[in-house]
Amino acid sequence: MVTDNVDLDIEGIAGDGERAIAGAASTDALAEVESELLGKRSVLSRAHRSLGSLSPEERKDAGRRLNEVRARLEEQAAARRAELAEAERGEALRADRLDLTEVIPSSVLSPPARGHLHLVSQARAELEDLFVGMGFTVAEGPEAESDWYNFEALNIPPSHPARDMYDTMYLEVGEPETVLLRTHTSPVQIHLMEEAVRDGTLPIHAVMPGKCYRLDTPDARHLPVFNQIEGLVVDRGITFGDLAGTIQLFTEAYFGPGMQSRLRPAYFPFTEPSAEYEITCTICLGEGCRTCSHTGWIELGGCGMVDPAVFIAVGIDPAEWSGFAFGFGIDRLAQMRHEVPDMRSFVENDIRFLSQF
């Protein structure tokens, strides 16, 4: 019987227990083994309960040995449990593996992807922000205009040869050739100055972005509907040197430090003196290349001091106020910045094109 073989039993129990613990293949199996070895109904507990039948010395000795065995088994079970838990975690993690290069955004995102602002919108916003930082407000105006706002107030009277510079689209509204699609954003200048005179809010420091229209056959570098931005400063004591300084500041801010600008005499009916505005060629950085016809410079736009005839047309006294204006194409800048070979892709609305920007 058990009680007869206490000595043998203790070693036997220890040996069986150790083998069972080592043999447990999972944390769950180990928990079962532990319950069998160390629980209330375990051999060890039963042996402990049977100690009462022994002599005090035997009891003391057997009790000590039983406690040693229990402690040893508990220690081994804990070690085994840690070992098994570690292995099981590793297995679970392996099973949970996700190849992050397999993520299909549309299957996890709703909406599937962010849309893209048109590259011209981005260029326009960047230019607006830049000029706002330089103290300009942003003004806008209508796309259909009367002849007066687009031409005459800008010192281009009817039949003036300078009208040939603008291939104008006229609208069949009212008398022939009295209503047109603006050929430049300059009519906004006239509206701004008229308002400032009416409201007594001179000076003006504004840029005017917007859509313009010319009867130009579309090609790689021209669109009949295009975006321009103009600047107008009307204030006391504004000089040509201020214009040149503003242009240079803008050039460096937009194209990067070290980029130079230069002004060359030109003719625009609404400015006097007038200038063509050129910048260091962005392709060759002034070394000379095909893009800049080996001059190191590329033409960006026109500028000049507001012609007194324009001031007088809107009721500003040119003896008291002076000002400058400048303007250039936004589309062209966007095209240059992203090296888009053909501007016609701007209006094709191919999603593959749009989503690049």
Place this chain on the structure above:
Amino acid sequence: MRAPLSWLRDFAPFPDDVGAVRAALDDLGLVVEAIEHVGEGLGDVVVAKVLNKEAIKGADKIQLVTVDAGADPLGIVCGANNFELGDRVPLAPVGAILPGGDAIERRKMRGVWSNGMLCSGKELGLSDDQAGLLILGDEAPGAPGTPLTEALGLEPDVVLDITVEGNRPDAWSMAGIARDLAARLGLPFVEPEPPDPPASGHPVESAASASVGSLDLCPRLTATVLDHVTVGPSPQWIARRLLLAGMRPINNVVDASNYVMLELGQPTHPYDLALLPGRGLSVRRAERGEKVVTLDGTERTVGVPGRSLGDTGNDCLICDAEGTPVGIGGIMGGASSEISESTTEVLLEAAYFMPMAIARTSRRLGLRTEASARFERGCDPWGIEPSVRRFCQLLGESVPGLRVADGLLDVRGEVPEPFVVFVPIARVHRQIGVELGAEEIARLLEPIGFTELFQTEARPGSPHDTLVIQVPTNRPDVRPEPFGIDDVIEEIARTFGYSNVPRHVPTWPQPGGLTTLQRSRRLAKDVLCGLGASEGWTDSFVSASAHRDVGLTGSEVRVANPLDAEKPFLRRSLMPGLLGALSYNASRRQPDVRLFEVGVVFSHPGEGSPRLVERAGAGGRETAELPGERELLTAVFAQEHDDARIAVAAWQVVADAFRLDRVRLSPPGEGRPPLPGLHPTRSAHLVVAPPDTAWDAASNADDNLVIGSVGEIDPDVATRFGLTRVAGNAIAPRRIGWLEVDLGLLFDAVKVPRRTVVGGAVSRFPSSDVDLAFVVEDRVPADVVADALRAAAGDLLESVRLFDVYRGAGIAEGARSLAYRLRFCSPERTLTDEEVGELRGRCIEVVEQEFRAVLR
């Protein structure tokens, strides 16, 4: 304008450094577009005489030509066939290197050896002619073997291709370019003074007559008579210069006229006097509808006002003394009195025409000539005499016996005279930003013909305050005062050098910034990007069918001169453009696309709201109605599973971004049809609910502001744009979501009120939810029920949200179950079950009573 450097050197000793010349011209605003080196690399080319031509067996494009080039006859294989035996042609012998860099080698072609190359004008860089060999005529004397440069009197030259701005007619001539350039380079400019022709004792008045009936169009007409004229080729140097400047030599008379125009900028016109009935010229206004045959052989109708603003049809005709038109004044002569080989008497017309009249006529007739381009910009009315003398001098070179009648027939009206402009020096400083003294300014201006009158009594103040500048008559770009002040200042700045003006960045105390509308527009675009839509840019012009295809009828604004005749209308909707963009993408296997566009649409002034502009017409003296313009934010949703619902959800995100709280979806009804192009039963208008009233179907009044529409594209419209899919065996239209909002209204916080946020603190106490599901008839919109719940729940309501809609078993036909979750919360305490129960009861009662709804 093509300006040979050798020609410019007639006026000043310009340096050989072409780079420096170019830089100076560029900085003067006379931009050099191209530089052409001519006559270089021709040192090896010689004159050769054609001795024999023979065919090469098996070759019909080339032949063997035997030439005499001064030594033994040479056999040359040649592709041209425009020459005869005995003609003299240029030969590039073996070893020669042509201007283009081609080295000539001994080559075998079709088994025949070619010992050099016979050249065309183009191959030698002498002309644009590449049709055949350059046949050397009398202008190139020289025996075979003579170097070509010697035969042609050629010296290497540089031709500068200069763009002259429209306001500088004076610089549209060799003399004008040279004047500016000499001033910049500090070189003496010598204006040639052609001598008066020798007196002939033959007064011009007895030789011809001249009269002007329309001095307003032609303020000055002069005529000179030359006889004993022999028409023939020009001297070689004249022909050569004309060629270099890009004009074809014709005969000595016409060439002299062209030469004078290129050199001095004054167009003249020679007539065969014998062919002018009445032996004279009369200038008059064209009669309405009169017909003139011009030199180019075209019959043109004149005297009829054109469409252009201010075009009165006042055309100036040059007629013979009997009044029959022989040309259009300042633009083109007529064929009837053209110079021919039999001409012996020449009448030379040199006139000054009103620039605007020439511009008007030339523009309307679509007739641009070298003469009209100069006259419309303004020629020097006092440059006529030297031009005429120069003409006589030039023609005299080839006609030694030339006789010029004494005097000039000269009819004058109001001819522009030199005038002075008072330029305050302070204004010069203020405009340019450089302190220049009076003497310094005078030094800059004198060389270009602007004189500072230091000794004048007219000057107000001292010479240190005000400059008195006399403006030369060859500078019509300088206007009288007050504008002339800045015109003179431009000349000061230009001659001083724009690049020498110190740069300065101005600052001002006013802040910059975007307007609310501009910031809102950016936010709206950003919101749509966040919803997966990309921004497109569609055409402002549409075809008539495009508007019909989206169900738009009524007036359209037509472009009078459209670029694409198929698309003459201004768009009234962005729908044709965006649906077109969808089908463009779909046809490229990209059907799943979301796009948006912010753009202007136009309405005819006869419809809707025209824009009244007070400054219109000539001089801005009239009032005009312009097309109405609205800026729209539109988005089209065509990804898989997209339909009206995504558009509604998108609108809610937009509305939340702008904190709109009174815009409701209102289905189309009797008084308010669906937006053209949208699905009648799957679309709604975005309507601003009136303030402080419960929103119900009855208050969906027509006078409530509509700011846009949302929904699905009408299936028929989708089909018209090819936006279909395969459904079983059939083709079905795709469901496409559409959102369209008027930006002007959306961003108008007065018309479209925003949720006001004050403080914005949230309650620290727990909230309680109540879910209520009602069976409501279909006629009652779900947001109307929500509004009623909101009103009934009162201030303790934190939010109300529709979370389930159910139709089907257990629900009557024509109704559906709407389940709302109401969340109650107090900022001050935790709500008790009793309080929430009471609120719940009130909500149920209101909805059941107002809508005959039943709680489920």
